[in-house]
Amino acid sequence: MTEPPAVARPRRTRADKQRNRAHILEVAEQFFAEQGVSASLDAIAKRAGIGPGTLYRHFPTREALLAALLEARDEELVARRDAIVREENDSARALEQWLEALDIWVSAFDGLPDPLRDALTEGTSPLAMTCQGFVTTTEQFLAAAQRDGRAQPWVRGRELFLSVLATAWVRGAALADESSARSMRAVLRSGWALPG
Amino acid sequence: MTEPPAVARPRRTRADKQRNRAHILEVAEQFFAEQGVSASLDAIAKRAGIGPGTLYRHFPTREALLAALLEARDEELVARRDAIVREENDSARALEQWLEALDIWVSAFDGLPDPLRDALTEGTSPLAMTCQGFVTTTEQFLAAAQRDGRAQPWVRGRELFLSVLATAWVRGAALADESSARSMRAVLRSGWALPG
DNA sequence: TGACAAAACGGAGACTATCTCCTTAATCTC
DNA sequence: GAGATTAAGGAGATAGTCTCCGTTTTGTCA
Numbered sequence: 001m002t003e004p005p006a007v008a009r010p011r012r013t014r015a016d017k018q019r020n021r022a023h024i025l026e027v028a029e030q031f032f033a034e035q036g037v038s039a040s041l042d043a044i045a046k047r048a049g050i051g052p053g054t055l056y057r058h059f060p061t062r063e064a065l066l067a068a069l070l071e072a073r074d075e076e077l078v079a080r081r082d083a084i085v086r087e088e089n090d091s092a093r094a095l096e097q098w099l100e101a102l103d104i105w106v107s108a109f110d111g112l113p114d115p116l117r118d119a120l121t122e123g124t125s126p127l128a129m130t131c132q133g134f135v136t137t138t139e140q141f142l143a144a145a146q147r148d149g150r151a152q153p154w155v156r157g158r159e160l161f162l163s164v165l166a167t168a169w170v171r172g173a174a175l176a177d178e179s180s181a182r183s184m185r186a187v188l189r190s191g192w193a194l195p196g
Numbered sequence: 197m198t199e200p201p202a203v204a205r206p207r208r209t210r211a212d213k214q215r216n217r218a219h220i221l222e223v224a225e226q227f228f229a230e231q232g233v234s235a236s237l238d239a240i241a242k243r244a245g246i247g248p249g250t251l252y253r254h255f256p257t258r259e260a261l262l263a264a265l266l267e268a269r270d271e272e273l274v275a276r277r278d279a280i281v282r283e284e285n286d287s288a289r290a291l292e293q294w295l296e297a298l299d300i301w302v303s304a305f306d307g308l309p310d311p312l313r314d315a316l317t318e319g320t321s322p323l324a325m326t327c328q329g330f331v332t333t334t335e336q337f338l339a340a341a342q343r344d345g346r347a348q349p350w351v352r353g354r355e356l357f358l359s360v361l362a363t364a365w366v367r368g369a370a371l372a373d374e375s376s377a378r379s380m381r382a383v384l385r386s387g388w389a390l391p392g
Numbered sequence: 393t394g395a396c397a398a399a400a401c402g403g404a405g406a407c408t409a410t411c412t413c414c415t416t417a418a419t420c421t422c
Numbered sequence: 423g424a425g426a427t428t429a430a431g432g433a434g435a436t437a438g439t440c441t442c443c444g445t446t447t448t449g450t451c452a
Contacts, residue, residue: 014419014428040409051431056411092389117366142388155388159379166362170313183355191387192338192351193288210399210448236438247402252440 021058024048028065036110037066063115067126070108074130077105081137092150095141096189099164102134103185106168113169120162135161163188217254220244224261232306233262259311263322266304270326273301277333288346291337292385295360298330299381302364309365316358331357359384 027048031039041062045055059065080101088094106112119127120135139157146153167184223244227235237258241251255261276297284290302308315323316331335353342349363380 011420011427016418017429020430041411042409051433052411053413053432054430057429060411062410095388117368150390152382152386152388152390154379155383156376156379159376159383160388162366163380163383166366169365170358170362172313180352180355183350183352184358186348187351187355187359187387188383189387189389190348191383191385192348192356193385194346194348207398207449212447213400216401237440238438247404248440249403249442250401253400256440258439 020050020054024050024055024058025068029069032069032109037062037112037115063119063125063127066115067130070127070130073105073108077101077134091141091144091148095145095151098138098141099160102138102161102164103168106165107171110172113165113172117162117165216246216250220246220251220254221264225265228265228305233258233308233311259315259321259323262311263326266323266326269301269304273297273330287340287344291341291347294334294337295356298334298357298360299364302361303367306368309361309368313358313361
C-alpha cells in the first residue's frame with residue numbers, strides 16, 4: 001500500500017498569469033473596438049507581446065475572450081436594469097428603455113450580434129449564460145407590460161431579444177444614418193401595418 | 197505612321213469555358229446549399245475537377261459566384277412579383293405576400309443575408325444590382341399600401357427590405373421552431389406595442 | 393487538315409489565420 | 423537558494439484565399 005498522499009495545498013495563482021490576462025484583455029478590447037469581433041487573435045497576442053499559445057491558454061476560444069470582455073459591461077447593464085425598475089413606473093416605457101439598453105450593449109463591438117445569436121442556440125458558448133440572463137430580464141419587463149395590456153400578448157422575450165440583435169446586425173453595416181436606425185426601431189415597436 | 201491595324205474580329209467564346217462555367221455553378225449550388233455561403237471555394241473547384249485559378253477567373257469573388265447562382269432565382273422572384281400584382285387587389289396583403297416571397301428568396305442558402313446586407317451598403321458587390329432592384333419593388337408595394345392607408349406612412353422600402361434580411365438572419369441559426377419564425381414575422385408586421 | 397495565335401486551364405505557392413505541442417523560463421513554496 | 427510546478431513562447435501543422443505563369447486547349451484561316 002502506498003502512503004496516502006498529503007492533500008497538496010493549491011498554490012497561489014502566478015503573478016505573471018494575472019498580469020498577462022489583464023494585458024490581453026486590454027489589447028483585445030482595443031482590437032475588437034477598432035476592427036470588430038473578427039480581429040485576428042494572433043495579432044492580439046503579438047501586440048500584447050505574448051505567444052499565441054499563451055492567449056489560447058487563457059481564452060480557449062474567441063467567444064471566451066469576448067465573454068470576459070463583456071463581463072464588465074454586463075455589470076453596467078444589470079445596473080441599468082435596476083435603475084429602470086426603480087425609476088420607471090410605466091411598464092411599456094420600462095420595456096422600451098430596457099430594449100434600448102440592450103441595443104447599446106450589443107453595439108459594443110462591430111459584429112457582436114453574430115456570436116451572441118450563436119450562443120443563444122448552441123448553449124455551449126461562454127456567452128450563453130450572459131445571453132440567457134438578459135433574455136430572462138427581457139421576459140420580466142415584457143410580462144409586466146403584457147399584464148398592463150401594453151404589449152402584444154403573443155410576443156415572447158426570446159424573440160424580442162433576438163429582434164434587438166437583428167436590428168443591431170442590420171445597423172452593423174447597412175444603415176448609414178441615424179434616421180434609418182430610428183425607423184428600424186419604430187418598425188420593431190409598432191410594426192409596419194395599419195389596421196384596414 | 198503605322199498602318200491602322202485591322203479591327204480584329206472577336207473570337208467566339210471557347211467551348212470549354214462555357215462548360216466549366218456551367219459545371220462550377222452546378223457544384224457551387226450544391227456546396228452552398230449543403231454548407232452555407234461560406235463553403236470553401238477551393239473545395240468547390242476541386243470537386244468540379246478544375247484548378248482554383250479557373251474558378252477565380254470565372255468568378256473573381258465569392259459574391260460574383262453567389263450573384264450568378266441567384267440569377268435564376270431572381271427570375272422566379274420577378275415572376276412572383278408580377279403574379280402578386282396581377283392577382284392581389286388588397287395592397288396590404290400584396291405587400292405581405294411580397295415580403296414573404298423575399299423571405300423565401302433570402303433563405304436559399306445558409307448565411308445569405310450577410311453578403312446581401314453588405315451588398316446593400318457597399319454598392320460595389322455584384323449582388324448590389326439585384327438587391328437594389330428588390331428594394332425598389334418593395335418600395336412600390338409599400339407606396340401602394342401607404343396610399344390606401346394600410347401601412348405606416350413613415351416606413352421606407354429600404355428598411356422593410358433590411359427587416360426581411362434581419363429576420364432571415366435570426367432564423368439562420370437561432371430559431372428552432374416555426375412558431376418562433378411566425379412570431380418574428382408578426383412583430384415585424386404589427387410591432388410589440390399596444391396603444392396604452 | 394495543319395499551323396498559328398489567342399484564350400483558358402492547372403496547380404504550385406505566397407499569404408493569412410487558427411490552434412497545438414513541447415521545450416524553456418518564470419514563479420511559488422519551504 | 424533548491425526543487426517542484428505552473429505558465430510562457432513560438433515553431434509548425436492545418437486550412438482557406440487568391441495569384442502568377444508555364445502549359446494545354448481551342449478557334450481561325452490558309
